Amino acid sequence: MNALSPVLTPRELVGDAPPSPAGPLDPAEAAAFPGPPEITLPRTLQILRFNQRQIEFVFRARRELGEVFRMRGTVDDSPVITSHPDHVQSLFTAKPELAPSLTGESPLRPIVGPNSVLTAIGPRHMRQRKLLLPPFHGEAIERYAQMIADAAEREIDRWPVGRPFALAPRMQAITLDVIMAGIFGIEGRPRRGTPEHGLRTATKNLINASTLPAAQLVELMNIGRDEPVGIAKVGLAMLDRPTYRVIAQRRATDDLGERRDILSLLLQARTEDGEALTDQEMRDELLTLVLAGHETTANQLAWTWERLVRAPAAYERLRDAVRFGDADASAAAVETTILESMRSRPVIPIIGRRVKVPWRLGAFAVPADTPVTMSILLVHHREDVYPDPYAFRPERWDDNKPGTYTWIPFGGGIRRCLGAALAMAEQRVVLETMARRLDLEADDPEPERAVHRNVTMIPSRGARVIRRR
Numbered sequence: 001m002n003a004l005s006p007v008l009t010p011r012e013l014v015g016d017a018p019p020s021p022a023g024p025l026d027p028a029e030a031a032a033f034p035g036p037p038e039i040t041l042p043r044t045l046q047i048l049r050f051n052q053r054q055i056e057f058v059f060r061a062r063r064e065l066g067e068v069f070r071m072r073g074t075v076d077d078s079p080v081i082t083s084h085p086d087h088v089q090s091l092f093t094a095k096p097e098l099a100p101s102l103t104g105e106s107p108l109r110p111i112v113g114p115n116s117v118l119t120a121i122g123p124r125h126m127r128q129r130k131l132l133l134p135p136f137h138g139e140a141i142e143r144y145a146q147m148i149a150d151a152a153e154r155e156i157d158r159w160p161v162g163r164p165f166a167l168a169p170r171m172q173a174i175t176l177d178v179i180m181a182g183i184f185g186i187e188g189r190p191r192r193g194t195p196e197h198g199l200r201t202a203t204k205n206l207i208n209a210s211t212l213p214a215a216q217l218v219e220l221m222n223i224g225r226d227e228p229v230g231i232a233k234v235g236l237a238m239l240d241r242p243t244y245r246v247i248a249q250r251r252a253t254d255d256l257g258e259r260r261d262i263l264s265l266l267l268q269a270r271t272e273d274g275e276a277l278t279d280q281e282m283r284d285e286l287l288t289l290v291l292a293g294h295e296t297t298a299n300q301l302a303w304t305w306e307r308l309v310r311a312p313a314a315y316e317r318l319r320d321a322v323r324f325g326d327a328d329a330s331a332a333a334v335e336t337t338i339l340e341s342m343r344s345r346p347v348i349p350i351i352g353r354r355v356k357v358p359w360r361l362g363a364f365a366v367p368a369d370t371p372v373t374m375s376i377l378l379v380h381h382r383e384d385v386y387p388d389p390y391a392f393r394p395e396r397w398d399d400n401k402p403g404t405y406t407w408i409p410f411g412g413g414i415r416r417c418l419g420a421a422l423a424m425a426e427q428r429v430v431l432e433t434m435a436r437r438l439d440l441e442a443d444d445p446e447p448e449r450a451v452h453r454n455v456t457m458i459p460s461r462g463a464r465v466i467r468r469r
């Protein structure tokens, strides 16, 4: 049985997806369309269910209300949720001023400030994105492959044999090493007492703390603010100190031009007007990359294994290709497994834009200033796009490329994940290394539930497995 099937069986999903026109309307045109149907539960209950049981919540709403519906959320106004690829396309390709990203209003804003590439909108966002893009290009990322492989091999050597353990924290140890090396140029485990050691420890602590249930409260307290309050403020101060020290130290080195890490590249980066980033901007961007890139990639890898150990055919196909196939066969099996994992368990299940003019969404229209969100989870489980959507079948990708508006785990348009190439490289190297070196099995045949931590959806038991000798 599949983790999602108790909520909704494939039979109940829509059939063929007829085209569904979407995009900006003028107010007179918009008046001709009704608003989307609304979920009628009390607001607090909706927020609670959305935060704790998003899968059940959105699948049920879709079953009862259709592919566009409206809920009451934590932002003052009520977000609309859609899952039609045409609606997704209208939002991804819209002029940025017509549909700015909702991440500007996200709980990360008080942590990374209003001006980082994640939280800024408009010209400021474009400026930061241009500055950050070069080190995240595919070619630049290829240089990291060996470093990622080293981090994975080192970590795997420590794993127990014959008794159950959770993969998610082990994956986080690898992605933390990758972030520290790729972003800060800190290779291996730094020495105690150095700013690098302080930075690694504080980052780990902040991320661990952010996954505690109490963090949800902290998150709610911080929504809509530019500065953190309460415990988040204390945690951040502990991270800021070593971060600024590492920045200052790096600014002073004389081999800056030869270094390939992102911090060194950013220190040399200039805008079109010849401006350099200030220390504060540097800190905001670095922290954004750490927070956006570490837990996401780790949990996506954990989900891949949570699925693989419960899908014997898929696991065998991968293991055979990696161990006995040629380089092409191995790479293809790894790639299709990742595509299928990100389809069936997208670690970020929902993203959004705020439409600044009335917007058509098929048979409905919403007024200007409505938050319109796209449920990645629902798009990825459309039966018309993905036959047998609840099955984990990497082979569905053998002759199919992921669609720009139907496979959207990294979002899209000018807000598409900046770290996608790095995240893919990490997943490829770690998955290949693990499939080659290890024989893993589930400690329990029951699938793990999805639970929600901040903006991510993670396996409830951290993807527990047993390593066979």
Ligand code: HEM
Pocket: 101, 103, 117, 118, 119, 129, 288, 289, 290, 292, 293, 294, 296, 297, 300, 347, 348, 351, 352, 409, 410, 411, 412, 413, 414, 415, 416, 417, 418, 419, 420, 422, 423
């Ligand atoms: C499997 C791992 C990852 C997943 C699933 C993921 C997913 C996403 C998604 C869904 C968005 C929002 C896109 C949108 O609204 O259209 C996003 C944005 C972003 N991600 Fe990732 N991400 C991952 C890894 C990373 C990594 C490794 C980094 C960097 C080190 C990173 C940095 C960013 C940044 C900076 C943004 C904001 C981009 C912008 O607004 O212009 N992510 N990511």
